Amino acid sequence: MEKQALLDYVRRHIDLTTEEEIVLLSKVSSRNYLKGQYTVQQGDVCKNLNFVISGCLKTFYMDAEGQEHIVLFAIEDWWSSDIGSFVEQAPADYNVQCIENTSVIQFSYENLEELYVLIPKLERLFRKMLEKALIATQQRIIRSFSLTAKDRYLKFKELYPTIDQRIPQYMIASYLGITKEFLSKIKSQIILEQ
Amino acid sequence: MEKQALLDYVRRHIDLTTEEEIVLLSKVSSRNYLKGQYTVQQGDVCKNLNFVISGCLKTFYMDAEGQEHIVLFAIEDWWSSDIGSFVEQAPADYNVQCIENTSVIQFSYENLEELYVLIPKLERLFRKMLEKALIATQQRIIRSFSLTAKDRYLKFKELYPTIDQRIPQYMIASYLGITKEFLSKIKSQIILEQ
DNA sequence: CGCGACGTTGATTTGCCTCAACGATTGTGG
């Protein structure tokens, strides 16, 4: 069942006893979303931290002009939430929406706080997850400042080949910080080159 | 002495017993750097996580054209390191350099790993620190995509008024992802407006 | 079939960069 994928993930980072694994699973729940559904909306408090079993989500900011700016994509084995809203239990700055039919394991804020007490090793798990997320996010800032749009796109394909093939181009453009028109021009230019 | 500032910081996030505080302090060391000195250089393995007591550091990436791109500034009560290099104990992508004479408390990689075992509560402290860092870094990406250079500068001044007054403009320009010339033009434009 | 979602292409505009020259300030050694 779906929770097995979560256990596999956890076991790659920390060692839990069988009892601890049972406690962990007793405090999470699984949920399915349809393509297009939101798991968080700007202004709401983000109640869950989601571990993605299958499918794909985007976390995005909607600016004053109605433009979407994608903070991150999440696919299998990734975490998805408005983390600021979740940890502060404050209104969300971002929207999180399913790009495909999506299955997740949910940690509610209260249950996760309980779990940290029941299984202190989980602090370590999430510390490591956050380290990775921070490193990746810093690298993305550097890429956005030191590379041209074309090179950012090529790097994106290199880093996330599976995502590139699954989602519409206009979302990739948003993630890269460019318009869909310009990404289209970049792609035709790349095709001409080879 | 300097280590008091670290204790104050720790106490704001977790509760340690007196014994634990003593253990913690026994595993860290304080160090002073002069303006211009590096705490990490690109290619070296980052051996320490630094908690800033006084002074200011910049973490930056030097690209193929020799241009600096600033990942973050760190002042009093902030953490400074190439976190990717530190957690993987792998060659650093970034340089960390002191912009002022700087005093830090250092956690060596080995001592921090020991400390996580001796005082598991520290996992929680660093989890929270990383949450904050990730949230701030995500917000910076959104700002860099949704705001003009001028608005990013105004936001920077709003978020980090003390940093703005302490460091040369060309570093702020680098942090904002623009050239020093263009920041100069932005500033003169702002002055004209009021 | 026809509509909506997504992608393409071209003309024009613009935000920001590059390059170059020129201050202003500080520090340093003769």
Next chain:
DNA sequence: CCACAATCGTTGAGGCAAATCAACGTCGCG
């Protein structure tokens, strides 16, 4: 105490990457 270099900031001319706007193409689906 002054020359001078180094460091940092300013200003202007010209150029380019990417945005905007608009029109059109394509495909899947109710």
